Amino acid sequence: MTIHDVARTAGVSRQTVSRALNDKAEIDGSTKQRVLEAARELGYRPSRFARGLVRPDTTTIGLVVPDLLNPFFTEVASGALQAARARGWHVVVHDTADDPDQELATLRVIGAQVDAVTGYFGRSDEDLDRLTAGIPVVLIDREPRTPRFSGVVIDGEDGVREAVAHLVSRGHRRIGMLDGNPAPSVRRRWFLRAATGCGISVPPGWITGGTQSVDGGGAALATLLAAHPDVTALFAFNDVMAIGAVREARRFGLRVPADLAVIGFDGLALGTLVEPELSSVAIDTRAVGALAVEQAARLVTGTEPLEPAELIVRARLHLRESA
DSSP states (O other): OOHHHHHHHHTSOHHHHHHHHTTOTTSOHHHHHHHHHHHHHHTBOOOTTTTTSSOGGGOEEEEEESOTTSHHHHHHHHHHHHHHHHHTOEEEEEEOTTOHHHHHHHHHHHTTTOSEEEEOOOSOHHHHHHHTTBSOEEEESSOOOSTTEEEEEEEOHHHHHHHHHHHHHTTOOOEEEEEOSSSOOHHHHHHHHHHHHTTOOOOGGGEEEOOSSHHHHHHHHHHHHHHOTTOOEEEESSHHHHHHHHHHHHHTTOOTTTTOEEEEEEOOGGGGSSSSOOEEEEOOHHHHHHHHHHHHHHHHHTOOOOOGGGGEEEOEEEOOSOO
C-alpha cells in the first residue's frame, strides 16, 4: 500500500495524507481522523524513504533466501545487489537455512531494518502480511495472493517442454525425474505435461524426491536406478541435483550422456565447470534478483510499479554435453 492508496480511500489529496500522518496543524481533526483510519485499515506505514528520515543512499532492501550455499540463490543475490547498487541503495541478505522457525524470526525483526522486503518465503501470505505490515513485499517464484504484495514469477514450462522433446528426439522413452520438493513441485507438473505432450508415459516410480543439493541428487538417482535401472534419461529439479546425479551415474558405471542423459534446471554458471558440461533449462538468475529489487524500489518511492507481465522470467533449454 502506498500514500496514493490512503489518499484514494480517505477521499483526500496526497498532501493531506502527508499532513495527517506527520501531525501537521493545517487540517481539521475530522479529516485527520479519516486519514488515520484509512491508513490503519490498509496497513499503510510511511517508509523512512518517503518521510525523508533517511537519505536515498541509505535506503535498504531486505532479501530473504533459504540457502546461500545453493549457487542459484547466490546468483539471484548478485543480481539484486547490482540493481540496488545502481540506485545507491543497499541490500541486507537474510539466510533462513530453509527453516520455517528461522524464517519467522527473520520476518519479526526485518521491518525495523529495511524499507522493503523481497525473497523466497514458505510462510503463508497471512503470516507475511502480519509480520511486514506497512512495508512493500515482493515475492520471488511465488504467486502473491495478498493484494498489497507483488511477485516475480519464474515460468519454466516452455523450457521443460523443450527439454523433454529433445530427449525424446534422441530416442529416449524411459525418462525419470528427481524432484526437489517434499510435495509434488510445479516443475514436476511441467515435466509430466511435457511428457504427455510428447506421447510418453512416466510411471510414478520414475519420479524420486531428494534434497536440493549435490548429495541429495546423487542419493535420489541411486534410489531411482536401484528400482528402475532401465531409465535412460533424467530431468532434475535443479542444477545442483543434476550435478549430483552425474557424479552418482559414474559410480553405477554409466556414461553421461551415452548411457544416461541428464538435464537440470536453473542454468547456473557452475554447470559449465563439471564434466560433462551440464545441459539445463536455464533462467536469467541475475534478472530475477534485479527485477525483485526494481519492483521493491518502485513501491518504496511511490513510482509506477512494473506490471505483472513485466515480472515474468522465462526459461529456455541450454544444451551442452550431458544430454
